Amino acid sequence: MEWTTPVSLTVRAGKFAFDNRHTIQRYWTLAKAYLDAGSTQVVITGMPGAGKSLLNAQMHGRARDLYFEEPGESTKVETDAVTLGEWTKLVRVLPGQSGYRTHGEIEAFQGNGKLEGVIHVVDFGYSSPRDPVVAETLVTNDGLDTIEKLRARNLSLEIDTLKLELANVRKLVAQHSSLKWLLIAVNKIDLYPNQMSAALAHYHPDGNSAFGEALRVLQRDVGKDNLGIYIAGSCAYEADFRWNGSVAQSALPRKKQDLVLRDFMKSVAMITRIHE
Amino acid sequence: MTYNSDTTSENRPDYDGLREYDLSIEGQAQRVHELEELLELAESTAANVGRLADSVDRGRTQAWIATILASFFFSILASGLSYVFTTSVRVDSSLYYIIAAAASLNALVAVAFMMVFINRTAYVKRVKRDLMVEIDIQHRLVSMIDQQMQRVVHGGEYSPVHRAIVDIRVRRMMRY
Secondary structure, three states: OOOHHHHHHHHHHHHHHHHOHHHHHHHHHHHHHHHOOOOOOEEEEEOOOOOHHHHHHHHHOHHHOOOOOOOOOOOOOEEEEEEEOOEEEEEEEOOOOHHHHHHHHHHHHOOOOOOOEEEEEEOOOOOOOOOHHHHHHHHHOOOOOOHHHHHHHHHHHHHHHHHHHHHHHHHHHHHOOOOOEEEEEEOOHHHOHHHHHHHHHHHOOOOOOHHHHHHHHHHHHHOOOOOEEEEEEOOOOOOOEEEOOEEEOOOOOHHHHHHHHHHHHHHHHHHHHHOO | OEEOOOOOOOOOOOOOOOOOOOOOHHHHHHHHHHHHHHHHHHHHHHHHHHHHHHHHHHHHHHHHHHHHHHHHHHHHHHHHHHHHHHOOOOOOOHHHHHHHHHHHHHHHHHHHHHHHHHHHHHHHHHHHHHHHHHHHHHHHHHHHHHHHHHHHHHHOOOOHHHHHHHHHHHHHHOOO
């Protein structure tokens, strides 16, 4: 055998690997997701019922399967490989309840030098307790008998949840410089298509709400250049919202939902590319 | 009734401040009391989960040890029998009686360990059923505690220290 043969083979294999680096990295990340191994690169957080699991399923593409079942309450951290632009990222979804998310939170935020971004899912107050006993207590004991009252309460609680999340972000940014972006995913926009701008303004760091104020404080603390904060609308699932006999109708056609999701995915891909 | 999502600016709620809620001291005391009850129940469930998980681990270890020991005694028995069949040991010799006695003893011990294995496997299955029930209860309680915590936080004064204590108690419960 000529000495040039192994050299040629090695060079060709190297070129092939380089040309297909995205596919190789994708399968490598898929294997890690399957084995639930490896450090989290993107973490999805938010209040219970905000639609984190569904949004993740949409990002993954699983939600478009014919036999996809709507997830219920997540009691475990979900791990997935999601392709964002050219590269595939290891994404973990933290359950909304503090008891369930302990392990995932420690794994994602404590000394994780690989975490690149956080997607914080909010729903403009359109979530209700899954436990019927708690739901009834809110109506009968606490007087939250209309959707608007429930939303006002949820929006107030969202700020508490955000502040807890931002404490984790602040801590991680101080420890590692890998965390570069925070995306506020304004979910369930099918329930308020005509209030979309109001919702985005409510969650925007330049907005007048306490939510925006908390984001402004974070940006001031860690520096605008160190952490990019973005807002994007999303609609992971079209479903009416029901509370105590009232219904907020889902008013977004399927095609429009597809468009919103496509824009959302494009935004996430662009954000990851900006911060690479 | 259909809720119109086209809310005009006049009747749009003050998202950060609106609290049409039972803000009385009694109401808040009741919520805190309920939260404490849920926490106590969840802690006792978590203790049960821990105890049952330990029992499952212990039962599994015992089943494994019993399997290893039964295999060991069965292999000694097999070795002894193959020795008897492959060599010409006289039936009335003392060596024959010694081998026969040892083989019988071995067989008895091996069967005893097999029984231990079956018993431990059945025990693990039984305990796992109880464990599943306790875990199911624990999951429901964790969910309810979270919702109750939201009621308490939204319902009036609640010190951040108390909140942190509740959070620590909940996290400690979810070790298993």
